[in-house]
Amino acid sequence: MAGKFRSFILFVFLAVFGGGLASAELATVHLKDGRSLTVELVSVDRGQVKWKISPAATQVQQFLRSQIEYVDFPPTNEWIGAEEAFQSGKLDEAISLYTRVISSPASQYYPMPGNFVSLAKVRLLECYRTRMDMEAIAAQAVIVRDEFSDLPPSYRKISPEVAAWVAISREKWQEGVEAVGNVEVPNPETYLVRGMAYEGMGALEEAIRQYAGAYVLNFGGPVDLTKTSLRRSAEMLAKLKNEDRQNELQGLVKIYQDLFGKGNLWEGAPEWLVKLAAGELVVMSELTEGLDTPEKPDGESVPLGQKSAELAALPPLADREWILTDELPHRAYVVGPGEADVARTVEGGASESGNGYAFDGSGGKVMVSGVAASQPFMRIRGDLTSETTDGIIAEMKGGAGGFGVYLKGGKITFAWAPKGAKVEAFTLGKMEEGSRGHFVITVGSDRKVRVSGLGLEEQKVLSLKTRKKGLEILDNLKLSLGDLHSQKPPNEGWPQSTPFKGTIHHFSVVCGKNGEQLKELQQIAFKGKNPRFTPPLAEETSKERSTEEKK
Numbered sequence: 001m002a003g004k005f006r007s008f009i010l011f012v013f014l015a016v017f018g019g020g021l022a023s024a025e026l027a028t029v030h031l032k033d034g035r036s037l038t039v040e041l042v043s044v045d046r047g048q049v050k051w052k053i054s055p056a057a058t059q060v061q062q063f064l065r066s067q068i069e070y071v072d073f074p075p076t077n078e079w080i081g082a083e084e085a086f087q088s089g090k091l092d093e094a095i096s097l098y099t100r101v102i103s104s105p106a107s108q109y110y111p112m113p114g115n116f117v118s119l120a121k122v123r124l125l126e127c128y129r130t131r132m133d134m135e136a137i138a139a140q141a142v143i144v145r146d147e148f149s150d151l152p153p154s155y156r157k158i159s160p161e162v163a164a165w166v167a168i169s170r171e172k173w174q175e176g177v178e179a180v181g182n183v184e185v186p187n188p189e190t191y192l193v194r195g196m197a198y199e200g201m202g203a204l205e206e207a208i209r210q211y212a213g214a215y216v217l218n219f220g221g222p223v224d225l226t227k228t229s230l231r232r233s234a235e236m237l238a239k240l241k242n243e244d245r246q247n248e249l250q251g252l253v254k255i256y257q258d259l260f261g262k263g264n265l266w267e268g269a270p271e272w273l274v275k276l277a278a279g280e281l282v283v284m285s286e287l288t289e290g291l292d293t294p295e296k297p298d299g300e301s302v303p304l305g306q307k308s309a310e311l312a313a314l315p316p317l318a319d320r321e322w323i324l325t326d327e328l329p330h331r332a333y334v335v336g337p338g339e340a341d342v343a344r345t346v347e348g349g350a351s352e353s354g355n356g357y358a359f360d361g362s363g364g365k366v367m368v369s370g371v372a373a374s375q376p377f378m379r380i381r382g383d384l385t386s387e388t389t390d391g392i393i394a395e396m397k398g399g400a401g402g403f404g405v406y407l408k409g410g411k412i413t414f415a416w417a418p419k420g421a422k423v424e425a426f427t428l429g430k431m432e433e434g435s436r437g438h439f440v441i442t443v444g445s446d447r448k449v450r451v452s453g454l455g456l457e458e459q460k461v462l463s464l465k466t467r468k469k470g471l472e473i474l475d476n477l478k479l480s481l482g483d484l485h486s487q488k489p490p491n492e493g494w495p496q497s498t499p500f501k502g503t504i505h506h507f508s509v510v511c512g513k514n515g516e517q518l519k520e521l522q523q524i525a526f527k528g529k530n531p532r533f534t535p536p537l538a539e540e541t542s543k544e545r546s547t548e549e550k551k
Contacts, residue, residue, distance in 0.1 A: 027051075028072040029063060030152075044071075046111040070113035070152035078104065079116045082123070091127050098123050111150070118150040129162065129189065132228060137162060138169040145432050148389070148410070156389075158434035163387070164193035166434060173200040174355045175385065175436070178503060182360055188214045192229050204236045211236070230256045322536070323529035325383055325506035331356045332368045333508035334396075334479050335525040336375060337517065343369045349499075350482055357481060361388065361501030365483035375511040376445035376470040377518045380405065383438040383506040383533055386431060391500035394507055395485040398477045402489055405441075406497045407431055412454060414441055415495055418468035423493035426462050429454030436505070438533045444515070445469045453533075481507055506533075 028038045029049060039051035042060050049071065050062045075083075082097035098120040109117040125144050128136040141162050148156040160180045167175035176197030180190050191213030198207040214229035234252040237245060317323060325331075331352070332344055346352055350364030357366050382393060382405060389410040396402050400419035405412065412431050417423040428451045431437050439453035447469065449462040478485070482500040510525065512518035522531070 025074045027074055030069045030071065031063065031067055032069050033067075041073075044110045044112055049112060065112065068112065071110070073110060073114055073116065076101075076116065079120075082120065086123060086127065091130060095124060095127050098127070113150055113152050115150055118147040119155070121147050122151065122155050125162065129165070130224070132192070132224060134165050134169040137165040141166055141434065142432065145410075145434070148433075158387075160387075161187075161189045161193055163385075163434040164197065168193060168196050168200065171200060172436075173197045174353075175503075176200070178353070178355055178358060179434075181358070186213065188217045188225055188229070191217065192225060195229065195232060199232065199236060204240055208233050208236045227256070317527075317529075321530060322532045323527055324535065325381070325508075325531050325533055328506070328526060328531070331504070331506050332366060332479070332481060333510070333525055334368050335508065335510040335521050337512060337521065348483070356383075356503045356505035358503045359391075359482040359500045361391070361499055363483050363499040365499075366481040366504075368479040368481070374400075374470055375513055377513065377515055378403075378443045378471070378509065378511040379518060379522070380441040380443075381438070381506060381508045381531065381533075382441075382504070383436070384431075384502060384504045385436045386433060386500070386502040388498075388501045389433050390498050391502070392483055392497045393500055393504070394479060394481050396477060396479045396509060397485055397489045397494075398487045399489055401471055401491055402477070402485075403471065404485075404494065406495050407500070408495065408497060412439060413495055414449065414451075416443065416449070416464060416466075416471075417489065417491040417494070418466055418471050421466040421468055421491070423491050424464055424466065425493070425495055428460065429456055438506075479507075479509060 025041055026038055027041050028036055029051070030036045037051075039053060040055050040057075042050040042052060044050075046065065048062045048064050049068065050060050052058075052060055078097065078101050082094055082101055085091075085094035085097055101120040102117050102124075105117055109115050121140070121143055125137065125140040128140055141158055144155075145158065160183050163179040164176045167173075167179055174197075176193060180186070180194055183190050191210045195207045195210035195214060198204075198210060211229045211233035215226045215233065230252060234249060234256060237249045237252065317327070330344065334342055345367045346357070346364070347367065348364030349360040349362035350366055351358050352366075359365075380394075380403070384393065386407055389407065391407045393405040393407060393412075395404040397404065397417070401417040401421065403417070404415040406415070407413070408427075410431060410433060412428040413425055414428050415423055415425045426449060428439060428441070431454065437454055439451060442450045443464075444450070447464040447466065449464060451460040451462070477487075480486070481504055488494075508525075508531070510518055510522045512521050523529070
């Protein structure tokens with residue numbers, strides 16, 4: 001057959017036919033030691049890449065997957081077509097072609113970082129971002145996270161803007177603001193999502209400023225982004241009903257009218273705003289209609305300021321037996337027997353806000369003074385949003401051992417080491433980059449580690465090998481959040497990690513001599529309530545009321 005084939009076949013198919021490819025294809029293999037080699041591929045499977053230095057060579061060599069950073073595979077016709085449509089701004093066509101690539105794994109997927117199926121999933125996310133389709137962005141972000149192991153390193157991250165879109169889609173406005181709070185070089189999309197988050201919070205003045213950054217920077221960029229930011233800025237300014245800013249508002253609607261409306265405003269714009277764009281004077285203090293429900297970028301007419309029904313329906317705190325961790329006066333606690341003055345200090349690249357403690361990844365930490373932690377029972381709660389797959393969440397250890405919670409490769413690791421014992425480390429569950437997750441770890445005198453949260457359908461029970469019934473660490477030891485504890489215990493084998501980057505919304509350690517004391521101390525520390533990360537389901541609330549009525 002004349003010419004070169006531009007498609008590979010899955011490694012299962014390759015094995016059947018002796019592991020060979022249909023014809024010679026050149027690829028560039030990028031190795032972890034910094035070298036890059038352009039070679040003729042012979043076969044690709046999950047464990048290795050077999051190759052020859054040239055079509056004329058007879059010796060077949062191999063690189064193990066552990067040696068490979070990623071591979072630039074020879075592009076297929078389908079991939080070339082999808083890329084051309086994407087670069088030309090033909091989003092409908094690009095989405096269709098990328099979807100076709102994903103649905104044709106036999107010719108597009110090679111089990112190695114750099115394969116076109118995984119890259120197409122990233123491109124779909126970029127298409128949805130250009131369209132500002134927040135629901136599609138949120139769904140696709142989850143899919144892309146699952147592809148990290150099959151993507152080149154530069155793609156193994158979720159951008160701050162995507163994290164903000166996800167938060168906004170869930171009406172978590174503060175999280176949306178914080179997601180893009182530390183972007184060094186903001187782009188138009190950064191300003192747009194900031195504006196949407198502030199709008200959702202009801203901070204209209206700040207929303208107007210952020211939208212202005214989006215449309216001022218974006219002239220010449222994606223038309224829909226400029227159009228949307230201009231419109232939303234005008235709507236927010238009109239809602240202020242400030243007659244002193246009538247000229248400012250008139251300027252915005254005239255720009256919109258001239259650039260995007262062909263002499264008109266958007267469909268559904270109130271008549272008084274149309275008159276203002278035409279140069280007529282209006283009395284802004286008398287304006288009340290048409291500005292209460294600005295559309296979301298994807299065209300849905302759900303008010304951005306609408307609160308979650310789940311949170312809006314919460315009964316008064318006095319009528320509940322529980323309290324949300326977000327309602328507590330502090331975001332970090334160390335609780336144990338005996339009287340102790342708990343102090344919290346914020347150091348380095350860490351800062352405190354109403355949403356918790358934010359860490360920029362440079363090594364900042366939060367120190368919480370300790371209490372009598374050498375107890376048989378200990379309960380550790382964590383609620384966080386991580387911007388990376390690795391990081392130190394918490395450590396509390398000293399000369400007699402301790403514990404630590406770490407993020408390693410997108411999974412939560414728990415390390416435990418009583419005095420004189422080896423460090424035991426357990427993988428508890430997954431933690432998706434860019435999304436919020438929580439966990440509860442309970443260690444009892446039966447030397448069992450019980451874990452809930454992290455998407456687990458049921459409680460996970462692990463067994464400690466040590467014969468010790470508690471940590472036996474010194475009283476008044478400090479808890480460190482976000483970076484290494486300053487005092488290292490003699491135990492060897494502690495997990496190594498980098499400083500945390502993201503937000504710790506809540507972290508608490510409660511310890512006691514038994515389960516009953518632990519509950520009592522917890523009640524004292526948390527306003528006489530049982531702490532919860534989320535409100536109980538409706539059926540749980542009904543059961544609580546029924547039980548109370550029987551009493």
